[in-house]
Amino acid sequence: MMSTLCHAQYPADKPEEKPTLKIGGAVRFNYNLSTWKEDQLERGGDFGYDVFRINVESEYRGIKLNAEFRHYSQAFGGAFLKQGWFQHDFSETSQLQVGLNQVPFGIQQYNSNNWFFNMTYYIGFEDDHDMGIKYIHDTGRWQWQAAYYKSAEEFVFGLAEPSPNRYSYDITGRNKENNQLDFKVVRRLGDSLEHELGASLQGGLLYNLDTERNGTRYAGAVHYEYQAAHSPWNVKLQAMLYRINPEYAAGADLDFVEMGAYGANYNVATEGEVYTASLAYHLPISSRLLQGITFYDNYGYYNKRVGDFENSHMNVLGALFTAGPMYIYTDAAFGYNQPWIGPEWTNALALGTPGDTDWHLRFNVNMGYYF
Template sequence: MVEKITRVHFSKTICLAILGFLLAFPIVAQEKPELKIGGALRFNYNLSSWKDGQKKRGGDFGYDMFRINAAAAYKGIFLNAEYRLYSEDFGGGFLKQGWVGYNFNELDQIHIGLTQVPFGIQQYNSHNWFFNLTYYVGLEDDHDMGVKYLHTGEKFEYQLAFFKNAEELRFGNNTETSPNRYSYDITGRNKEVNQFNGKFIYKFGKESASRLGVSLQYGGLYNLDTEEMGDHNAFAAHYEITKGNWNGKAQFITASHNPENAGGEPTDVVMMAAYGAPYEVAADFNMYSLAISRNVPVEWGPVSNLQFYNDFAFMQKKASGFADSYMNVTGVLVSAGSVYTYIDYAAGYNHSWLGGNFVDDFSKGNPDAKWEARFNINIGYYF
């Protein structure tokens, strides 16, 4: 009797195992790799107050950027990549982002590669085509090489990351970081290394969805001349609210850079670069930004929505004698099917991209500077 029971039990186990395998096999067999390809083609018109020749000819209209996006997934592992091609004067072609990720569950995942640095309001601390002043000092939509852990809960979100360095395009022993990149990083005789980031978000409210958070950043600055390690750090407190068609973003940042430069080299400025062009940035500063937008749904042929916005930022430089920088962009985003058009009036004071001398507007600046402005229309087809 015992032997018979044992045989029956064994037979049921085998049958259940075979049945389980057969039931599972079709699911595995149906799992196929996913691949999505997208991109955009953009053109740009601009008319700048500080360019006399351009004003006489009524502005310039030309090529802005072509990009390819790829998203892939298979067995819980996924890929996200974006390659952009600008004109040679703006750095040519480079990878904006490119990382491999893995979902541990519905709430937790990990990214490895060239991934967005978890700092401040994301994805953008702005609504306009120019971004906000935070972008031009490497603290908005920055991407570096490293590993990032993300947790997205109902009430809380947090991200922890370690970045070995900024995106590296030159692998020589003492080569400077290439300025041909999408996001602003330290360049010149210093290199960003071994950076740690932490970001925490508390979410509350239903009709008025709010995101209150803090961000921390600390990393090394390796000097190619002295071969010594300096450091840099930043802290941000940020709040974003969405209520109906309205959105608001408010943020405070304090940042400090302490390079170990060679004798005679200044330590109150650092070099940063993107789009093929380096400039100076004040080593220590506070930054305040406020952005607001409102969506207005319309039915004008292909036009379905108008998003009106105003984005403002103020850079308070801590070094004695340095003149502060300001930026304000007022505009509207016109959505028409796959075509998105930004119409912006961007004004800047001691701003490298808005009428300054470019090299030192974000560092010592000019106490006698005046506000300059650029009227800009960016037309993009996104697919």
């Protein structure tokens, strides 16, 4: 009887499905020269290790795995999982992802063309990855995504403060993100679907470790992107707003929250708007060594809607050189109240440095070999 059942479920003439496994990764090094660091100017900049990463994609019996593990230096957070999810495709147009996956908000995968991302990344709204479940339905002209996230990258459980050793920026310190809902809809236009219009909504809770109460947070965005296979141009435009209402203890009400990634925290205003614009042009090159150069300019403006907080700007002008398996980003990054591009770290994205703020420049070259 058992033999008959097994034969009925797995016919002899049907080949057994075999698992697939794809392994890749990258090794990257970085050179930078920052105008506000006098000692670095004396040395002519610094050149060193950036990251080693491993990517794994697998599929067996309708279940897929997508994971990426990164190892930075200890000063930048050390080793951690950047993404990792299980996936099932219901059809060619519908799929479900469970695990540490990209939050469906704004322009994806990146709201930028450069190595530094755009302003949206530094407050948790670009290439953000959280722990939850996401459904994607994409017919070509229409796409919608709906997701529920139980938490951000949860590497420390319980009542402990969230660790800043992570890839994407999340709220940390004495607050923990939880129970987040996201919905995004995209409409593509044009004969080759080169024009994309999109709208995103996000809402969630924020648990305070001191008061043991949940605050709230929400965000919304609209965007436009132009990307055509027959055109060398790429245009990204996005406008977004957000509001965070933490439940601080009485007398400790603050107009900022801590956010963390790459091993360190800084403060971010609890309310604001971000406007970004990016333009890129790809120049193909037919040579043995160099296959193309992409020129770009990415600008972000952060309007903090809090009291006397100074606003922030960043603009990255640069080029991406594609040489076989190597991708080389050469960026001139200008920052105004931007923690990664200026001397003020802790409060650049909150109070700023009123009366003493200036534009700063970081020249950066990131070279990576991808395999």
